[in-house]
Amino acid sequence: MxxxxxxxxxxxxxxxxxxxxxxxxxxxxxxxxxxxxLQALNCTYAGVAFATRGARAQVAAVTDPVVAEIFELQIGSxxxxxxxxxxxxxxxxxxxxxxxxxxxxxxxxVTALNVRSVLDVPLVTGAESRRAVGVLxxxxxxxxxxxxxxxxxxxxxARHASxxxxxxxxxxxxxxxxDARKLVGQAMGILMERFDMDADxxxxxxxxxxxxxxxxxxxxxxxxxxxxxxx
Numbered sequence: 001m002x003x004x005x006x007x008x009x010x011x012x013x014x015x016x017x018x019x020x021x022x023x024x025x026x027x028x029x030x031x032x033x034x035x036x037x038l039q040a041l042n043c044t045y046a047g048v049a050f051a052t053r054g055a056r057a058q059v060a061a062v063t064d065p066v067v068a069e070i071f072e073l074q075i076g077s078x079x080x081x082x083x084x085x086x087x088x089x090x091x092x093x094x095x096x097x098x099x100x101x102x103x104x105x106x107x108x109x110v111t112a113l114n115v116r117s118v119l120d121v122p123l124v125t126g127a128e129s130r131r132a133v134g135v136l137x138x139x140x141x142x143x144x145x146x147x148x149x150x151x152x153x154x155x156x157x158a159r160h161a162s163x164x165x166x167x168x169x170x171x172x173x174x175x176x177x178x179d180a181r182k183l184v185g186q187a188m189g190i191l192m193e194r195f196d197m198d199a200d201x202x203x204x205x206x207x208x209x210x211x212x213x214x215x216x217x218x219x220x221x222x223x224x225x226x227x228x229x230x231x
Contacts, residue, residue: 117145187221
């Protein structure tokens, strides 16, 4: 016998997969994830924070300003379930912020924001060398709001989101790299024409200005294109 609830969940995730595939940017992808969380899970608020190279989380998307505040409280202190989930690559469930004693200062502030249940699920990529790309945060004003079914659905959502976000961020990085190469090429052409130098010399000039001014090569190129002058 087919479980109607399971069938509905499968259909919902099928629609989500298509929506994530069709998303045109990282912003659209992450927004689709948090909006789906509101529909599929017993949460009132949802948000996603990205991992950065500096090991500090960065707010990526929230469904309500209260989520941004909850995130920032942890990012500033580097303490809380979000940080724990990001570092351990494991889910963190807080059944009641009013009684949980793992992060008492943070929990007291979150309780004051009328958030009692918290479920942070890591967004992890890589089967062998697992790497956290972020955390999906789910919140409810009701104590003990997240049961086993919610946790199961949240983990499935996190797997879908992890792959989609990793792909979207990779494509965005490639697009930025291609754009940077085009800008540098244009800037080199300007130098080669104006100062009658070859490509190697033009690139060396741009690179030296980038290093001397501690400015990204892409930005040096953009400034030369815009002003016809080097920094």
